[in-house]
Amino acid sequence: MRARTVRASLLSKDPTTAAEAGQLIHTLAASIGWVKERKGPQRRSAYLFAKEKHAKCTICGDTFLGFELERLNCLHRHCRDCLQRNFQYTIGNPDSFPAKCCKSLPLSETSHVLSDEEMKAALAMQEAYEASKVISCFSCQGDIFLSDISRDAAYCLQCHKLTCTTCKKEMHADLCPEDPETDALKSLAKEEGWTQCPKCNRIIHRTAGCNSMTCLCKTNFCFRCGNAFPCKCFTIPHNETERSGKSRADIGFGAAFSNGSSSRKASYKERLNYRILRDYQRSALMNQVNQKLKLKDLKIRRQLKVKEIEVAKEIMRLRVKMNELSASERVEKKELRLKAIENGEVGPSAARVIVTRRNIYSWNTKPIPVEDTRPVSRRTRSQRVTEVAA
Incomplete structure (x- = not known):
């Protein structure tokens, strides 16, 4: 909050001198992360940032300022309109997703050109793509x-x-009947003579004992026919299948899933179904929350980009203001020096420096001859030649 207040105060401040304008430029540039480009000895106020220089959009070929272009991973530059058209085309044609130049365009860096609805559509397409x-x-x-x-x-x-x-x-509620592994399990159970719990559909293998079986779900059933007690297996005569310990029950899968209940009075199967459903629901809700966080992050990045453009425009205005103040200060300093020379307020040493620069006289002003009192060894070669000629 404090940084926003400081930035707002700087944006509303109007400098009165060139030095103050230069200081404001560098303070604002530092607040948005701009880096100076030093390619030679320059004055502090003459530093130009990379974002202030002109560049061309790779798509439309128009020239823009650096902060009005987006540099992509492939080092190409796209303007705002070209980026927006690229995303709008992919949103209208999902088969062409993701939007790309030479490489895919990252949403975190380029989605600031989209509206809220376009951001949601782009995120949904990205989720489906990934x-x-x-x-x-x-x-x-x-x-x-x-x-x-x-x-x-x-x-x-x-x-x-x-x-x-x-x-x-x-x-x-159990295995999918269309799964190839389910068919393999059915064949193996029929071959080995296993049976199936009539309640939870678990596969049961008997090693020894009678036909009365108790499953982990507390269901008591007959191993021979797979039905809950009481059954009619005692009326069936014993045969070779029963002596070998194999079951004649049919193995089946694909029962519908029930939501279940978390009540203490609910059965084991109902409580288990409730936990399964809750686990799937939590996973889906977590995915939905992640999508909302991504959308929120994209909106924050868009706000930061808007603030950066606002500060960049203020820097450009201050740059023009600084040049105007610099020019007016030079003219004012020039007039003061000329007035001091005319009034004789400038000594020989100061006048000598002014004469050698040749750029401080107006069109109607004539240079004032000044006697050079320095030793010959301290004078330049041109001054020595002039003295000998005189």
Whole structure:
């Protein structure tokens, strides 16, 4: 807040001398990070910054001041209008994203030319471009962008539904039936004679014991037929399959996912489904928060760019003001010296310096001859030759 107050006071200040104008220029330039370019011995007030020099836009070829152009990663310069047209074309044609010159244009450095709506559209396209997987919600048909390709479901913040990333249908309570690994598991379970819990769909393998099985979800069921007790397996005569410890139950997957509950009275499966849904929801919300933070950062960068342009224009105004004050000060100093010479207020030594410079006399003023009282060894060669000739 203090830096903003100081900058505002400097912008509203009008210098009265050239030295004060030069000091203001360097103070304002330091506040926006401009660096001086020193290519030779120059006075402090004559330093020019790189942003003050003229350059051409690579696209349209027009000449602009340095602060009105944006230097890209490929070292080309684009003006504001060309940058804006480039982004607007890619927003209207998503297949051409990202906007590029020789390389892709970074949004953090070039999006200051966009409006709020254009920034949102550009960020959404960037999210889709950088996503490892994009699927459509089975309920509202909206696009869901996934950064983690290993996840088996995607949470939609619009309709609050889970979509399976394999079959693009509603999330399953267990394995996706269209997954090739699911078919391999079914074949192996049928070959080995495994059974499946009728409640949580876990695959059960019996090593010894009777047909009464208790799953981790506390469900008691028959290993032979896969149904919950009581069943009718005791009426079926024993055969070779039962003696070998294999099950004749059908293995199936693809049951619909239920939201569940966090209540203490809820079953284990309901509490587990609630935690799964909450995990997916948190991940989607975190992604949404990151997008909002990126948009906020782009808006802050745009405000800083506007402030930089405002300060740059003030520096250009102060540069013109400094040149005018310098010219008026030189004229005033020249008049004072001439008046001092006419009144005889200037001594021989000062008059001698004035005579040798030759640039302080007006058109109607004649030089005053002054006797040189210095030793011959202290005089220049031209003065010695003039003295001998006289």
